Structures are given as C-alpha cells and as structure tokens.
Amino acid sequence: MSQNHNHEQHEMDWLDAHIRRRQRTGEHLVDALIATRPRGDRLRARQLEERLIAQLEQQQTTSERQTPMQDTRFFPGENRLLPLRQPMRLPLTLVATAALAFLGIALLSPFLRPPSDDGSASGLMQQNQAASPTFVPTASATPLPTLVPPESPMGASLMAYAQTEVPIYAAASADSQVLGVLNAGDLVEAFGTDVTGQWLAVLWQGQIVGWVSVPSVELLNRQTFANQAPDPLMMTATATPIPVTARPAFVWPSEAMPSATTSQAVTVYALPDDTSEALGTLEADAPVVYIGRDQTGEWAVIRWQDDIVGWVLAEALIFAEISQPPVIASLVPTVIPPTAPPPVGTATPIP
Amino acid sequence: MDEFSQQDEQALILRAQSDPQAFRPLYHYYHPRIFAYVAYRVGTAEDAEDITAEVFMRAVSGLTGFTYRGEGAFSAWLFQIAHNEVRRHYGRRQKDSAALSLDDLPEIESDSPPVDQQVQRKEQFAALRDLIERLSPRQQEIVTLKFFGELRNREIAAVLSLDERTVAAHLSRALNELQRLYSLESALSSAPHRKEHGPYEPES
16 A cells, blocks of 8 residues: 555656656657647736736835734734724723713814704714724725625624633634734624534624634624614614623524535635635535625635634535524524613713 | 745745745746646636736735745645636636637747747647546646646645545546547547647657
C-alpha cells in the first residue's frame, strides 16, 4: 500500500516537473497537452499589471488614511485589517448623556430656534442625534453586503447587547478562532443558540457570523421596540432585556431536518467573498442549515456540523421544501417579561 | 519564469500586502498559468482575457486579507478564485458547443514559430480541447488545472474541495480516457477521409 502510494507520488512529481519545465515526456498525449499551452496577449497583460499595481497603491493609500479606531478593526491572530461597518454602539452612559442633552435642548429650544414644522418630538431627537458624532455612520472603504435573513422570524426577532467586551468565536467553543470583539454597547442580531444553549450565533458587521457566550450578552427582543421611533437611541432606551431565567431555550431551526443540501463540493468562506479565508469544505449532498443570503443573492450563509457558520455560493445549494415554519417561531415571543423595569437613561421625549 | 521557493513566495506575499511593487513578480509568475487554465476552460481568447483580469482584480482586492498557510496556499487561493470565475462565466452564459473560429482562439505559447505553425497549433489546441470536453466535468477541471494551471495534486484538491487521493484517481482515469479518445482520433485522422482538425503530433 505504502509502496504503491510512493510510486504514485513519484509519477506525479515526474509529471509535474515535465509540465512546469515544458519538457517532453515521450508520451504523445501528454506532450501534446504541454505543447498547446495558450498564452495571453502581452500588451493586455502589461496593461492589467499596471492596473493591479495602481489598485494596490490606492488600497494602501485608503488604508493609511483610515485610523484603526475609526474604520478598521484588527483581527487578533490574523494578519489583516477588515473594513468596519459602524456597529450600533450604545453605551448606557451615552444614553444617559443623550437624555440629559435632550432635556437641555427641549428646555432651551424655544429660545434658540423656531419649533420644527410638525412640532413633534422626533424632530428634536433627530437634531440631537445629528449633533452627536457617535451616531454619524462612518463611510467604509468598501461597502459590505447586508445579510437578508430568510422569511422565518429567526434572525429578525432577537438582538444581543454587549455590556462589556465580548469575544466573537468562529465556532461554539472558546478554543476556536477569535474573529473579533464586540465592544461594550454593541448591539448585534442574534440567530439562535447551539444545542447546549451556551453559545449564541450572531451577525456582526452585517456579514460575519460568529458565536458569543450566552452569559456574556443581554438578549433583547426586537418586537418590544418595533413600533417605537426608528432611531437606534430610542430603540435601546426602550428595549426590554430578557432576564437570564427567561432566556429562550431555542435551537437552530430544523436541527434534525437540514433546510438545504450542497449540489457539489463547495468551499465555505468566512465572508461572502471568495478571496476571504476558507473555513472548510463540504462534499456534494452535505446537509446544511440555510440562514440567509447577502443582498446580491449570490452568497448564502449556512451552518453545518460542529456549529460552523460560513458563506457558500448560493448556486451550490439545493433547498428542501419546508412545509411548516421553523421551531423558533413559536418560542421567541413567549419570553418577554411584562413587568421588566426600563433601563437607566431612558430617552423618552418630554411631553 | 522560475518557480519560487516557499520562503520567497511567502516573503513576496507579505511584502505585497504593504508594498504594491512586490506584487509584480507574483503576477509575472501566475498570470500565464491563470490565463492558460482559463483559456482552456472557456475556449476563446477574449473571454479568457476578461476572466483573467477579473481574477487578478479580485485577488488584489483580497490580498490584504490573505493569510499564508504553507506551501501551495497562495496558488490554491488564486486558482480557487479563477475556478469560481469560470463557473460564474458558465452561469451567465450557456455553454456554446458551436465550433470556434481560429480568430477566436488564444495564441499558443511558443518561441516565435512561423505563422503557419501558429495556425497549426491553434487547431491542435481546438482538437485537444474538444477531447477534454468529452470528459466528465470533474475530470475536465482536474486535467486543466494540472496541465495548464500547473498545479500539484495537493493544490488541485484544495481548489476543488477534494481529497488529494481522489484527485489522483480522477486524474489517472481522465488521462486513460483521454488517451483512448486520442488514439481513436489518431486512427480516424490517418484514415483516407482525414478530419480537418486532427490530433496534435508533437514535433520531433
């Protein structure tokens, strides 16, 4: 067996050497293949080379202009900087400060400016928000696609709120790769927990799916603020945290019934981009759980065994027909405590 | 161009992530291989030029995110982008089985052969490509990655998400099948009614 393998390897090395050196082997077919190697147009190749160098220089200039704290985030253990979509960072101290600022503006506004056209409080809130640099979205060098969740309420019902720094892991294990860190005040979408209930899958920066430890975050139900003023400050101020004891014990939908299979062997990437890190590969007919697509529809985010979540080309998935809504639909709305106290720093407009 | 040592390639990639000029040798080394692979897959020079350009533009935009994980990692990454681009190309456009004209075909690498030999080689390219197209899609991928992408089996395995032994088995079967088709074509081409595009006979 081992001898056979060595012999095969020797033959492959021999073939590789001949192909790379354009040497004839004496075998007509192989020599014919080696001798009919297409080549590109030299002028176009040179033009492309200059375009590539110019693009690299531009990327470098853009990267140097951005300060790491503003627009990029360093991934520990990875030799790379990724553009950062400004997360909804909402520290409670800021909420309180904003509330005080709001109060001040509300009291002083009759002396400073005419009332807004509609006279509503939202006009005051918008002005207040515009005055705060924290909420001004920072233009990212490359706009990142936003995940479009499937029609099920999964992914749209829950948000995770980090009160301290929370590491995001590539898998549901503290031993897995750290993809990044949620800062205190970050608010991210949550999809569901693993089967142990100890790890929560979250969507971060609109496209990175990772895992955070459940005890490290507060779960917020988006339903509670769905009808509130649509600015993030108001959302957080009125969102109701779900107490630890009432946290939903849901699992991924269709744990035993994957929602899709792969039509061919596919590579799973960390981002919806085939230049990003390859997390692993799936053979054809591999069962996976479909989570959603990016806005282009070209990439799908999936989860498969070992709770690995990543992106594949959507065309490589065959979707199973799901005749009933995922399990999660009936679990999420039941965990909202009706008498939960409002958080500190409520920014409710003064009548 | 000479092959890079593993250390040289790793050093160049790291440098290119901060110094654009360091990308040039990588481009000079990989462009002919990417082009040859893409050209064999798509058939026409124009499509091959466009796809090759797209592959490198995507590679350059993702270069800062690339992490070197050992020998062959960069070529596997680059060819994976190329493989996906070819797949996208076929997704956009139904495979055209109509014969290509000589003008559509790419030039064949050589040391300035006479014009008539260039034409002959283009015909030989078309004939061999026809043979390869009779293989299974998986075998087509493996043969083109091996002979025109110049990848080792380990790298092909990484590009196609397969096991290295599976690649070896596919390649062996593909070469046997190609040999059978090639011999058949040779027999036909030596018959009185010779086909217009006979199989290639290497120069002695």
